[in-house]
Amino acid sequence: MGKHILVIAQYFYPEQFRINDICTEWVKRGYKVTVITGIPNYPQGKYFDGYGIFKKRKEVFNGIEIIRIPLIPRGNSSIMLALNYLSFVMSGFVWNVFTKIKADYVFIFEVSPMTQALPGVWYARKRRIPCYLYVQDLWPENVEIITGISNKYIIGGIGKLVDYIYARCTRIFTTSKSFVESINKRGVSNEIIEYWPQYAEDFYRPLKKARKKEIPSDDAFNIIFAGNIGNAQGLDILPKVATMIKKNQIKRKIRFNVVGDGRxxxxxxxxxxTNNLEDLFNFIPKQPAHKIPEFMAACDAAFLCLIKNPLFAMTIPAKLQSYMACGMPIIASAEGETNKIINESKAGVVSPSGNVEELYKVITEISSKKDEELKMMGQESRSYSDKHFNKEKLLTRMDEFFTDDLDLEGKKIV
Incomplete structure (x- = not known):
């Protein structure tokens, strides 16, 4: 058995996050992987069927040993969300005191909340082993945007917590190049910050165009949005655009197929x-991730958007890699890193975040393109994915970091 990686991830299988695939690949590469996670409840806010405080607290998935520590489900309020975050940390503290697990590395998969990193940091310091942090969401910036909290004392306190975590990490990986600069500004040396973009799982691949029963069979231009339907996605822009489409009676029928769930x-x-737009929308329940390419194959383009904010201009949403791996033409309401990638790849059309008129224009533009033009966009999309988000190359690069961070005698760094 190879080296033992202890993964700290508040969200893990059956919740749908990329860390599931990363851990699976590590097992294939000969590592022993143990995941410390919570009881699955994302995004619905309640425990998944079959799981609970006294049910399925230990599980094996694809060779990965999963240990679920108690936490309060997210619910549908700010108070419940705060308790959810706090309960994971408290359970993680207790787990850390009593655990007998002996790992060689700690890898923390950080989507909000950043607080979930604490049990990993504590464990790594206690065992004097390398600690890796993979930053998906920047804190405290993310807290300000999502919660609206702007009190300088609260944000300052969160900032100190973030600095405490950063200072105790061997390396910090980021999903976008802009994050590297932001973390560096907090006093973290560039020598330990690495851009390591997300990749799409192997099941995200181009499929032959095919009908899907959940999507009406007509001559409409079908646009798909697949993923979490949360406030940060800025999906309130779609009804506004749909109103313009309906008012102006553009030649081709447009349909927004929204696949997923969320707050x-x-x-x-x-x-x-309320706005009588049902004929332009098709809401489809949350699907297993491996089924999403089938829905994409039944559509003409894929949509992503982020609210207008400096933080989201630095963010590359995970669905961008999924869309590109499936060879989809992309429609985006986004700025910064996402805008740059789509324009650089020639994989689709982009409008500024939150700009209804510009989004209407690009949707009108792409829906009027010939099939060959759309096909070319899709090919550019897949080609860019193969070049810049190649799974094997990224995982091999991570292997090299693991090797480099143990000295020649195999002793763990401190």
């Missing part, structure tokens, strides 16, 4: 109904 879904459906 904002109920509100979005209500807005669509």
């Amino acid at each position: 904002y879904k109920k509100a979005l459906i209500e807005i669509v109904k």
